[in-house]
Amino acid sequence: GAGVSQSPRYKVAKRGQDVALRCDPISGHVSLFWYQQALGQGPEFLTYFQNEAQLDKSGLPSDRFFAERPEGSVSTLKIQRTQQEDSAVYLCASSLYARAQFGEGSRLTVL
Amino acid sequence: DQQVKQNSPSLSVQEGRISILNCDYTNSMFDYFLWYKKYPAEGPTFLISISSIKDKNEDGRFTVFLNKSAKHLSLHIVPSQPGDSAVYFCAAQTGANNLFFGTGTRLTVIP
Secondary structure (H helix, E strand, C coil): CCCCEEECCEEEECCCCCEEEEEECCCCCCEEEEEEECCCCCCEEEEEEECCEEEECCCCCCCCEEEECCCCCCEEEEECCCCHHHCEEEEEEEECCCCCEECCCEEEEEC | CCCEECCCCEEEEECCCCEEEEEEECCCCCCEEEEEEECCCCCCEEEEEEECCCCEEEECCEEEEEECCCCEEEEEECCCCHHHCEEEEEEEECCCCCCEECCCEEEEEEC
């Protein structure tokens, strides 16, 4: 497809479960970003890749959050031992230079 | 610490009138500013941007104004249409690095 693709669109997890969220960026886009958007808030930065290198992970809220982009294309955001406060929409964006383009997001609900 | 602020959570405007959405930032290193529009259950979509070397950028009904001395930017929509009803996010970045977002302003255009 032409845009950023994220899966799953919706995920319900029981507290303590591990989840993995996938992002397929636009082909050729060097930069890839993950954001977390809680209800009624703006997107909050989590982490940033340039190709396969994770250049900034300062926004990851705890060591339960882990992101990778091993081949510089598809990225996975993994959340271990999910907690209720992890419930949010997780947005992925990719860009070549500027004007990051977003996927539709993965809505995670932790019960 | 919120580096990009949108102090109005909501705005209602009559169809045909001007909508003005405001945004303030604190980091003087930001050199590129963007507005994104978000509909429910969709990812943010890019609307318009401005480089810090300019003070105005226009695209059809949308104009963004940048006042660097005041660290303030605004988005003007003229004339406003019901289809413009959405949440608008202001974002800023330094180079091609991660975007910092405001908390959004929900615009409602009343027919």
